[in-house]
Amino acid sequence: MKHLIILGDGMADWTVPQLGGKTLLEYAATPHMDWLAQHGRNGLLKTIPDGFHPGSEVANSSILGYDQHLVYEGRGPLEAASIGVELELGDLAMRCNLVCLEGDLLKNHSCGRLETEEGDVLIRFLQEKLGNERIHFYTGVQYRHLLVIKGGNKHLNCTPPHDIPLKPWRESLPLAPSKGEGSETASLLIDLILKSQELLKDHPLNIERQQRGMDPANCIWPWGGGYRPQMVPLTVTYPQIKRGSVITAVDLIRGIGKYAGLRVIDVEGATGLWDTNYEGKAQAAIQALREGDDFVYVHVEASDEAGHDGNLGLKLQTIESLDNRLIRPILEAAPTIGEEVAIALLPDHPTPIAHRTHTNEPVPFCIYYPGIQPDGVQTFSEAAAKQGSYGKIEGDAFIKTFMNNSR
Numbered sequence: 001m002k003h004l005i006i007l008g009d010g011m012a013d014w015t016v017p018q019l020g021g022k023t024l025l026e027y028a029a030t031p032h033m034d035w036l037a038q039h040g041r042n043g044l045l046k047t048i049p050d051g052f053h054p055g056s057e058v059a060n061s062s063i064l065g066y067d068q069h070l071v072y073e074g075r076g077p078l079e080a081a082s083i084g085v086e087l088e089l090g091d092l093a094m095r096c097n098l099v100c101l102e103g104d105l106l107k108n109h110s111c112g113r114l115e116t117e118e119g120d121v122l123i124r125f126l127q128e129k130l131g132n133e134r135i136h137f138y139t140g141v142q143y144r145h146l147l148v149i150k151g152g153n154k155h156l157n158c159t160p161p162h163d164i165p166l167k168p169w170r171e172s173l174p175l176a177p178s179k180g181e182g183s184e185t186a187s188l189l190i191d192l193i194l195k196s197q198e199l200l201k202d203h204p205l206n207i208e209r210q211q212r213g214m215d216p217a218n219c220i221w222p223w224g225g226g227y228r229p230q231m232v233p234l235t236v237t238y239p240q241i242k243r244g245s246v247i248t249a250v251d252l253i254r255g256i257g258k259y260a261g262l263r264v265i266d267v268e269g270a271t272g273l274w275d276t277n278y279e280g281k282a283q284a285a286i287q288a289l290r291e292g293d294d295f296v297y298v299h300v301e302a303s304d305e306a307g308h309d310g311n312l313g314l315k316l317q318t319i320e321s322l323d324n325r326l327i328r329p330i331l332e333a334a335p336t337i338g339e340e341v342a343i344a345l346l347p348d349h350p351t352p353i354a355h356r357t358h359t360n361e362p363v364p365f366c367i368y369y370p371g372i373q374p375d376g377v378q379t380f381s382e383a384a385a386k387q388g389s390y391g392k393i394e395g396d397a398f399i400k401t402f403m404n405n406s407r
Helices: 031-039 056-063 075-082 116-130 183-200 204-211 251-259 278-290 302-308 312-336 397-404
Strands: 002-008 041-046 091-102 105-108 135-141 144-150 219-226 244-247 263-265 295-300 341-346 363-368 392-394
Touching: 002 056, 002 278, 002 312, 002 397, 031 312, 031 341, 031 363, 056 075, 056 251, 075 091, 075 135, 075 144, 075 219, 075 251, 091 116, 091 183, 116 135, 116 183, 116 204, 144 183, 144 219, 144 251, 183 219, 244 251, 244 278, 251 263, 251 295, 278 295, 278 312, 295 312, 302 312, 312 341, 341 397, 363 397, 392 397
Parallel strands: 002 295, 002 341, 041 392, 244 263, 244 295
Antiparallel strands: 041 363, 091 105, 091 144, 091 219, 135 144, 341 363
């Protein structure tokens, strides 16, 4: 039996008064998600272990069964792996957002719609002006980039920019937990942040963006720092996975996939936003399963970004697009794969519209495969999953159940 995980980043939410007290998953038209729930078994999964920040790096690697106390090193090293940056001993890798500041406030964590080509221009410019033998900026995707500091100290308090939309940015500058460990690196990062503002405010690309009514990318925001993690490939933990793949538009998830021993499948038009190529991702997953992959992890970022923007209508649209444009063609093709396919569906964490950042509540999940005994749940949602036969689970219980309970 082959195994396919469909991950809708940030799909889960709180109840919304404008939707009559329903969550978005309850309100949206999702007949194919509901079909999986009706024909499979359901439950709630705690993806964020106690003591960890509810980031996608924690949630997605937890879903794959990795113990965060053993492997957690922040987003930076995962994104380094994704873009092919080999970290050496003592290299501190940090996610480096290009953000938009407006006066004393961090207006948004992503500069609105920033194309990768625009980000590349700015990151190369910053490398020319601020980079040296110790400091190196690397281009990632859209607003998500990489900063590597040789000899940097990871023991810092760095606030993710998506946690502070429309809040004073100075209150969230990097901070060392003590005057000793990490203080030099914290001072260095603050210096880079302030210098980037001076360099970027008058950059021709930002002037052009403002003339077009778009937000400028006028500051860097480093966070999620760590060293190279030690992750055992899934092919070692689960011998039934002889070859697996990950399909995503996000460097972070690519990095997790690489450390997990999965090959990365790039899909043309995959953006990480509402306009991503849902159909292309579906066809890539189907083709991978047909051509010999035993395990495929399909990650769709769009709902998370809409949640960060606080855009109710757009988040509803992304959930319905995932259902109709990705899940539907996969369900239609599954009987033609040549081997039975087990399918799991879940978010990694909630990104509530009202909160505009991640929270750590358990998320709904369902597991379906031909011959499974359904548990009577009729819809895929946060509330319905509470009635599921799996109950509430955490740690590696999800991936073990998914991989080992299938025939």
